[in-house]
Amino acid sequence: MKLLVVNGPNLNLLGIREPEIYGRKTYEDLVAYIKACAEQGGDEVSFFQSNHEGALVDAIQQAYFDGVEGIVINPAAYTHTSVALLDALKGVGIPFVEVHISAVDEREDFRRVSYVRQAALACVAGKGFDGYPEAIEILREHHKGSVR
Numbered sequence: 001m002k003l004l005v006v007n008g009p010n011l012n013l014l015g016i017r018e019p020e021i022y023g024r025k026t027y028e029d030l031v032a033y034i035k036a037c038a039e040q041g042g043d044e045v046s047f048f049q050s051n052h053e054g055a056l057v058d059a060i061q062q063a064y065f066d067g068v069e070g071i072v073i074n075p076a077a078y079t080h081t082s083v084a085l086l087d088a089l090k091g092v093g094i095p096f097v098e099v100h101i102s103a104v105d106e107r108e109d110f111r112r113v114s115y116v117r118q119a120a121l122a123c124v125a126g127k128g129f130d131g132y133p134e135a136i137e138i139l140r141e142h143h144k145g146s147v148r
Contacts, residue, residue, distance in 0.1 A: 001042075001143050003136065004068045005034055006059055007049040008076030014101075021102050023128060030129055034072075037133035041140065053078055057088045064092040070139035071096035072132055079104070079114045086115045095142050097135035100125040 007027070010017055015026035031047050038045035046068075048059040056078065063071060071094050075085055079100070089096055098116050103126030105112050117123050122138050124131040 001044070001069045001140060002067055003038060003043050003045045003070050003072065003139065004059070004063045004066075005031075005045060005047045005132065006056060006071060006073040006075075007047070008056060008074060008078045009051040011074060011076055012049055012051070023101075025129065030132070033129050034132045034136075038136055041136065043136065043140070045136075053082055053084055057084050060085070060088040060092055060094075063094055068094055069143060070094065070136075072099055072135040072139070073097070073116065074099045074101070075114075075116055079116060081115070083115055086119060089116060090119050095121055095139060095146075097121050097138050098123040098125075099131045099135045101128055101131065102126060 012027050014022055014030060015024050027049065035045055050056050050059070060071065071089070073096055075082060075098070078085055079098070098114065098120040105125060114123065121142055124134045127134060
């Protein structure tokens with residue numbers, strides 16, 4: 001399966017930003033981990049990270065033209081604010097899973113709101129980096145079911 005992993009604002013600061021919440025591993029560590037997990041399952045995976053909402057929308061739209069079959073997205077702070085990301089994800093019609101490193105539903109009240117979740121296959125939160133391979137597995141299972 002051809003996958004795109006999209007990470008939103010401040011995830012480039014993994015290892016620096018609030019290590020008590022997000023840990024000490026870096027964004028590069030995250031990419032290497034996801035890549036190894038995806039390739040082990042025979043999937044092709046590409047990555048996109050930006051601190052800019054429009055760039056994230058552009059990457060989601062481009063995924064449609066690139067033949068991406070599944071998206072793993074951690075919208076980060078845009079989870080709670082971005083109708084544009086929701087519209088882009090719905091617009092391209094590519095199955096996607098929302099992921100969060102932290103347990104967002106157990107944090108501040110505003111973090112309990114997710115615009116993208118209403119269109120997601122699932123949401124995996126609070127499992128650290130391990131949430132990403134879990135999201136990939138959800139997409140694999142969905143893909144198997146839709147290919148039959």
